[in-house]
Amino acid sequence: MQTNFTPEQLADPHVETSEKILRSCVHCGFCTATCPTYVTLGNELDSPRGRIYLIKDMLENDRPADEKTVKHIDRCLSCLACMTTCPSGVNYMHLVDHARAHIEKTYKRPFFDQLTRNILALVLPYPGRFKASLYAAKMGRPFAAILKAIPPLKRFGAMLDLAPTEIARPSPYAKPGAHAPVAEKRGRVAILTGCAQPVLKPGINEATIKLLTRIGVEVVVPEGEGCCGALVHHMGREEKALVDARRNVDAWTRAIDNGGLDAIVITASGCGTTIKDYGHMLRLDPDYAEKAARVSALAKDITEYLSTIDLPAPAIQPNLTVTYHSACSMQHGQKITMAPKSLLKAAGFAVKDPPEGHLCCGSAGTYNIMQPEIAAQLKERKVRNLESTRPDLIATGNIGCITQIASGTGIPIVHTVELLNWIYGGDKPAGVPDARPGQRTSLEALVEAAE
Ligand code: SF4
Numbered sequence: 001m002q003t004n005f006t007p008e009q010l011a012d013p014h015v016e017t018s019e020k021i022l023r024s025c026v027h028c029g030f031c032t033a034t035c036p037t038y039v040t041l042g043n044e045l046d047s048p049r050g051r052i053y054l055i056k057d058m059l060e061n062d063r064p065a066d067e068k069t070v071k072h073i074d075r076c077l078s079c080l081a082c083m084t085t086c087p088s089g090v091n092y093m094h095l096v097d098h099a100r101a102h103i104e105k106t107y108k109r110p111f112f113d114q115l116t117r118n119i120l121a122l123v124l125p126y127p128g129r130f131k132a133s134l135y136a137a138k139m140g141r142p143f144a145a146i147l148k149a150i151p152p153l154k155r156f157g158a159m160l161d162l163a164p165t166e167i168a169r170p171s172p173y174a175k176p177g178a179h180a181p182v183a184e185k186r187g188r189v190a191i192l193t194g195c196a197q198p199v200l201k202p203g204i205n206e207a208t209i210k211l212l213t214r215i216g217v218e219v220v221v222p223e224g225e226g227c228c229g230a231l232v233h234h235m236g237r238e239e240k241a242l243v244d245a246r247r248n249v250d251a252w253t254r255a256i257d258n259g260g261l262d263a264i265v266i267t268a269s270g271c272g273t274t275i276k277d278y279g280h281m282l283r284l285d286p287d288y289a290e291k292a293a294r295v296s297a298l299a300k301d302i303t304e305y306l307s308t309i310d311l312p313a314p315a316i317q318p319n320l321t322v323t324y325h326s327a328c329s330m331q332h333g334q335k336i337t338m339a340p341k342s343l344l345k346a347a348g349f350a351v352k353d354p355p356e357g358h359l360c361c362g363s364a365g366t367y368n369i370m371q372p373e374i375a376a377q378l379k380e381r382k383v384r385n386l387e388s389t390r391p392d393l394i395a396t397g398n399i400g401c402i403t404q405i406a407s408g409t410g411i412p413i414v415h416t417v418e419l420l421n422w423i424y425g426g427d428k429p430a431g432v433p434d435a436r437p438g439q440r441t442s443l444e445a446l447v448e449a450a451e
């Protein structure tokens with residue numbers, strides 16, 4: 001794609017990066033076929049190619065964002081399916097990040113839009129505030145339908161719909177400290193405790209720590225780490241995202257300097273995508289560029305890390321069929337496609353892929369709150385596809401997908417690592433069916449997986 005930026009514009013390193021990305025797009029439109037918003041809405045401006053044109057026009061003319069551009073960029077899920085499909089290697093993620101930061105600086109949003117964003121940014125990244133908001137949501141739940149019927153308040157209704165009916169107790173495993181291995185030591189990792197996940201499902205990190213220590217890996221929960229910054233990053237609040245990134249880089253650097261780390265293990269793929277991008281996000285900060293690149297190189301999804309380790313023989317044979325839902329941040333953001341399924345198969349599950357597995361479930365951070373109508377359509381489509389495989393349960397690697405899909409199906413959905421912890425000697429995750437007695441023959445397992 002031809003661009004017309006002036007030398008003065010290109011002196012800005014953000015513009016320089018975006019210009020290179022824009023030039024790599026050849027307008028072929030292949031990306032439109034796999035873009036969930038284009039597939040759902042059928043509007044070119046809600047496709048990657050359409051958004052790229054809007055961003056180019058906005059940045060090239062150095063003008064404030066307008067309503068039309070904001071509308072179509074806001075509708076982007078940041079699922080990155082377009083990056084998987086694009087034959088030219090267009091880095092849409094960095095381009096849309098720049099566009100969102102430009103929008104945040106130059107566009108005045110309507111009152112309720114701004115209010116919702118402010119509330120989300122002030123609550124979700126902080127576990128204490130988030131937990132308090134869940135108690136408030138529990139009381140407000142009966143009013144969800146009323147709020148959804150009032151257009152400016154529909155997002156508050158969507159928030160109430162998503163709030164869990166039961167609020168989990170905090171896990172003692174989330175406290176800073178080191179968890180010693182209970183088998184012969186063969187590794188040392190740090191774990192991201194994060195923000196929303198330990199409030200919604202503390203059992204995920206607990207299962208991770210129990211599994212890792214049982215197989216000989218020391219797990220450090222570093223003092224001072226917190227939200228990865230993805231939530232505000234996707235809102236275009238760049239400075240706040242960089243504050244979060246620097247704080248985490250500092251916490252993990254202390255852990256690296258004090259005993260070394262083989263990996264920084266992450267159990268929410270949405271966070272993993274952002275942490276793996278810290279090196280890019282902090283590339284212009286001379287005090288952090290190198291440290292951030294080191295942290296990004298060490299960041300591993302839990303399934304990526306477990307794939308590097310010889311696991312023991314399974315303690316039980318589940319004889320259950322799992323349909324694996326690959327989160328967008330897992331398959332498109334981090335390009336991890338095989339590791340979770342291989343681990344589940346090795347643990348004795350029959351593993352199925354759903355149809356249209358590349359399409360987002362509509363969760364996408366706070367998307368299901370900010371764009372509830374599109375998110376609901378995507379959820380319905382995702383649930384239909386998952387249920388068509390008739391599994392005993394669904395596994396995935398991202399808390400946002402778990403919350404979104406669970407609100408649309410009665411099939412149990414759990415994190416992949418919760419299942420692995422169970423099979424390798426831990427507790428069975430709540431809601432998962434019991435292991436079936438009897439040994440499924442390999443032929444039966446193959447036939448079932450192929451159905
Ligand atoms: S990130 Fe997802 S929603 Fe956004 S343009 Fe790409 S494919 Fe479409």
Ligand code: SF4
Pocket residue numbers: 024025026027028029030031032048049082085086087088089090
């Ligand atoms: S597939 Fe890639 S090169 Fe083709 S239009 Fe989409 S972003 Fe541009």
